[in-house]
Amino acid sequence: MSIDSAKISIQQVNKSFRVRRRPGDLKGSSQSVKALDHINLDVKPGEFMVIVGPSGCGKSTLLDLLAGLTTPTSGQILLDGKPITGPNLDRGIVFQQYALFPWKTALANVEFGLETKGVPRKERRAIAQEYIELVGLAGFEHRYPHELSGGMKQRIAIARSLAYDPEVLLMDEPFAALDAQTRESLQSELLRIWEATKKTIIFITHGIEEAVYLGQRVAVMTSRPGRIKEVIEVPFEARTSEEDLRAHPDFVRLRHQIWDLLKDEVKLAQEQEKDRSLQSGTGKISGKGAATHG
């Protein structure tokens, strides 16, 4: 694929953080931690790209870079051939923890980005209403976030990001906090929305099954410092119409292939995690991966 045809082109991207050597150590002895190491990845227009990797490998870091919330230490990211300089409404993010504004109703949350865009009030309301219907929450417009279930909140968050019509949707483990049934229904709904809106989607997950189910391509990352280990094509056509995709032999084969690529990285990531035993959090992917596999 040539660079010109790419919607997003991540080129030789490195990202390092400066961290204090020991927590509580106030003296200047800081240390550079490399989170991302020479990431190269092109995403085609309208593509559904999934990124999987072990915990702490730099997935969220990469997404922040794509969103323009942080800048790479070196390398560059191009959107339509132009370097990303900061956050913009041409990219929308959906976070794992929904990030809805609790003082705003569902409708007002969905209107938020449109407000920033300067869309007049009446039009704003109509567009927001339309997207609330798209995510299947008509009738819940005037609820506050605390009056919605986790799945509903995430639907509203998705509607909010879609409402201002970004070209690229960035999703950081959006369904990780949901129960299995809700997750599955949101997955198929996301595919439906993707087909209806033709957005370019970059979707981060811990779940191998989720990756194979959603992605046209799945990029597998190594443990920290994160590199792209391999990009795997998922050759299913018309995935939404396929009823029992998860039982398809190709599906099972791809799941195994990705798990094979990941398991050493997960082990490594867990060892890293143990080394920094002061830090909290465990190798989340190991549990999920094993469950998927077994």
Added chain:
Amino acid sequence: MANTGAGAGIGEVLVRLEKKEQSTQRRALGWTIEKLLLAFRSSIVIIAFMVLWEVAPRLGWTNATFLPPLSEVLSTWWSLLLSGDLAEHMEVSLVRSIGGFALALVVSVPLGLAIGWWKSVAQYLNPLLELFRNTAVLALLPVFIMLLGLGETSKIAIIFYACVFPLLLNTISGVRNVDPLLIRSARSMGLSPVQLFRKVVLPASVPTIFVGIRQAGSASILVLVAAEMAGAKSGLGYFIQYTQFSFQITEMYAGIITISIFGVILNYALVTLEKKLTAWKQVSN
């Protein structure tokens, strides 16, 4: 396993629906009784207290000179109110406490927002603010009297001072503790720093600011009474002090009751306002 879970869930919902239906039928009848019960529960102890206050002096359990029966206190209170004696003191106190409180609000909230927003400023200022806050306000009363005299200025100034710190510190912490995820989310939508402040930081810190407002409200009354007792020629604190010295014990209790009514009303008003402004917050019960 997932299926059984879902099945149980549906079963439970059905049971709940049935129960709800039954209860709607009984609701018409049960509603008024429930409401009465609620009113009873919330007032029974106060009524008991009032009865005790009435009965204790009458039966000679306490010295009626130092604790006159409630009915006498209330009738004195009523005649004081009608004669306008009390109204005068009330007005003076009201002006002082509301003046000091409002002044503190106008100064502290914008200042606190600014300090919270510029993190480095907060880091430098916080130790000093903590020191000021933890110095009991009443300990500074002599200083205020010395510097500003016995007039209105010193009264309003000390109430102002007492209200400033809870307001300031809560506003700062409100701004500083806005969920970083909300800020990230708003920034990703391309908000400028000014928009970010106005549309995210400000509304997100309202609940914490209100904690400060309520603390300042109660502080204003406490300090008001103390300041009026320490040196004043009018006001409810002065009235209570004066009636005690001149052995008008019933009048003294009337003054105390006025103060407590004042406090209850202020608190009620603030809580109502808070509920209105933070209706979006999860009700905690």
